[in-house]
Amino acid sequence: MCVNTPLIDIDSAWQLVREHAKRLLPITLSVDEAQGLTLAEPIFAPIHLPPFDNSAVDGFAVRSTDLASATKAYPIQLRLAYTLAAGQTAPAAFSPHTTVHIMTGAPIPDGFDAVVMQEHVTPDENSVCFHDEISRKQNIRFAGEDVRADAQVLSRGTRINANHIGLLHALGISQVKVYPRPRVAIIATGSELVLPGQQLSGGQVYYCNGAMLEALIKDAGGQVVSALHVQDDFAKTKHAIEQGLSMADVVITVGGISVGKYDFAGAAFQALGVMQVFYQGAWRPGKPLFFGRAEPSKLVFGVPGNPVACYVMGHTFVTMALHCMMGRHSELAWRIGKLVDGFQKKLGFAAFARCTADDNGTIKILPGQGSHELGTLAAANALCLLPADQETLYEGQLVKYLHFPQSV
Secondary structure (H helix, E strand, O other), rough: OOOOOOEEEEHHHHHHHHHHHOOOEEEEEOOOOOOOOOEEEEEEEOEEEEEEEEEEOOOOEEEEHHHHHOOOOOOEEHHHHHHHHEOOOOOOOOOOOOEEEOOOOEEEOOOOOEEEHHHHHOOOOOOEEOOOOOOOOOOEEEEOEEEEOOOEEEEOOEEEEEHHHHHHHHOOOOOOEEEEOOOEEEEEEEEOOEEOOOOOOOOOOOOOOHHHHHHHHHOOOOEEEEEEEOOHHHHHHHHHHHHHHHHEEEEEOOOOOOOOOOOOHHHHHHHHHOOOEEOOEEEEOOOEEEEEEEEOOEEEEEEEOOOOHHHHHHHHHHHHHHHHHHOOOOOOOOEEEEEEEOOOOOOOOOEEEEEEOOOEEEEEEEEOOOOOHHHHHOOOEEEEEEEOOOOEOOOOOOOEEEEEOOOO
């Protein structure tokens, strides 16, 4: 059974989650496979970027001194010696007073120090007429001007996104060391649950919490390796949790964590040697939350069966734990907004209120805040956190709010 202790406040509970949610051991993946994951070590450039001096435009490579006296009235004509495309290299040297037709990205031939855009010249079959002088270095991208070899380009803790993948590929880096996605096992309890698509009979409701948690975990970066539904039975609940602990880094039970006759999750945790870190907190919805640890470093959550409480605990506590294990920033992405209306709540309990938040941070708390009311949850786009030490909140008061994740 879960051990009843004084209710823990929300900040203390989050701190305990951060302390126990240790980073997973790093793994090495291809750069493409690492998208969305967090670097476990800094990245240093193995080469210059660009790796060689190259043309920034399609045009004609010249020696700037050859065009020192060129004007529109008295143009200078240079012999066309070669055409150089990207990916090619030029012959070792060209004779004086010549020009090379060069494409964007092609290496600058030895001895040439500028490129004239092809729109500014008059070419013919074997020569090119230049109508203006040009300064040295014009239209040339120099080796290392973007990134110098041996420079640190990405720091430990960087979350790999498309812009980072482009840089890593350009540097010739094929593999990186990252923190893996935590493996998560979900066990939804309840003899009353029926899968969508089946016919309901008396007293039954459709299974939704497990599917909702699975979507939240994917949004948070986790990997769901098992999602089970078990009847309200101690042996079946214990077996499912034991199975989850054998394959996952995080085990989450849904329902069965309170003090009812058919709540068996707490007893199963105890039988399996799960160490209780805390049980029950001074917040709503989600007060009967269990958080524990199984050796060596596996985390166990028992979230309430009321669907809104399940969502809120997943969006806050579980998400925080997963981010810690993946080496991400451990703090939730709270913003500050302003209430458009007053609100009454229970004193002594922090409240996660479903709300809408616009781009200006204007917060409207929605009617229907019961922990069973999924319609309000679907109508909201954020949670606002109302402090435990206030019973009445006022129009215009500043509060913290947390946007719902947007799946891609």
